[in-house]
Amino acid sequence: MRPAHNSEASEPAPRPGSMAWGLAAFVAGWLVPGLGHALLRRWSRAVVFCISVAALAAAGVWLRGMVFDAQSTDIFERLGFLADLGAGVLYPLAQSFHIAADISRAAGDYGTRFFAAAGALNLLCAFDAYAIATGRKP
Amino acid sequence: MAPLGHLAALALFAAVASAALAFQSQPTNRERLVYAAKSFVLFVGGAILLAWLLYPISR
Numbered sequence: 001m002r003p004a005h006n007s008e009a010s011e012p013a014p015r016p017g018s019m020a021w022g023l024a025a026f027v028a029g030w031l032v033p034g035l036g037h038a039l040l041r042r043w044s045r046a047v048v049f050c051i052s053v054a055a056l057a058a059a060g061v062w063l064r065g066m067v068f069d070a071q072s073t074d075i076f077e078r079l080g081f082l083a084d085l086g087a088g089v090l091y092p093l094a095q096s097f098h099i100a101a102d103i104s105r106a107a108g109d110y111g112t113r114f115f116a117a118a119g120a121l122n123l124l125c126a127f128d129a130y131a132i133a134t135g136r137k138p
Numbered sequence: 139m140a141p142l143g144h145l146a147a148l149a150l151f152a153a154v155a156s157a158a159l160a161f162q163s164q165p166t167n168r169e170r171l172v173y174a175a176k177s178f179v180l181f182v183g184g185a186i187l188l189a190w191l192l193y194p195i196s197r
Contacts, residue, residue, distance in 0.1 A: 125158065
């Protein structure tokens with residue numbers, strides 16, 4: 001009898017310290033703020049990063065900041081789009097609210113920066129999760 | 139009426155960024171607390187100092 005092919009059995013699962021495990025932690029942390037550290041059982045970091053990124057993103061939307069999209073033509077708007085994209089799942093969530101940006105006031109301008117900062121901070125956290133998962137950081 | 143004043147926005151950003159950076163860079167809770175407090179003071183104090191330095195050329 002021919003044995004059934006099992007791809008999961010033939011490929012070893014990612015183990016802590018491996019590059020695949022690091023990439024998994026990075027992608028999880030990028031998509032959902034704090035999830036990368038939660039996978040690594042770094043609970044306090046996961047909670048703090050999740051709250052920090054979510055608070056900045058929520059403040060950005062609340063202040064009616066601009067959330068850039070992929071159709072941006074200006075180089076600074078494209079950079080803003082890349083920073084916003086760093087917020088992971090919070091980016092499409094913020095866009096789904098369809099809140100009209102109001103950058104005629106200082107608060108709206110702060111909102112734009114807050115959301116971009118949330119994205120940049122989340123990427124920093126995702127890299128931190130990668131470093132821990134690959135064993136480069138204790 | 140603005141939903142958040144200038145100083146409140148500055149304090150919010152400083153608090154959140156300080157907490158996140160402290161947890162990323164420091165291993166123990168005590169070191170995190172000290173780092174976050176220093177970072178918060180530097181964020182807020184630096185911004186206020188810079189604002190006063192730029193004040194003469196803003197008019």
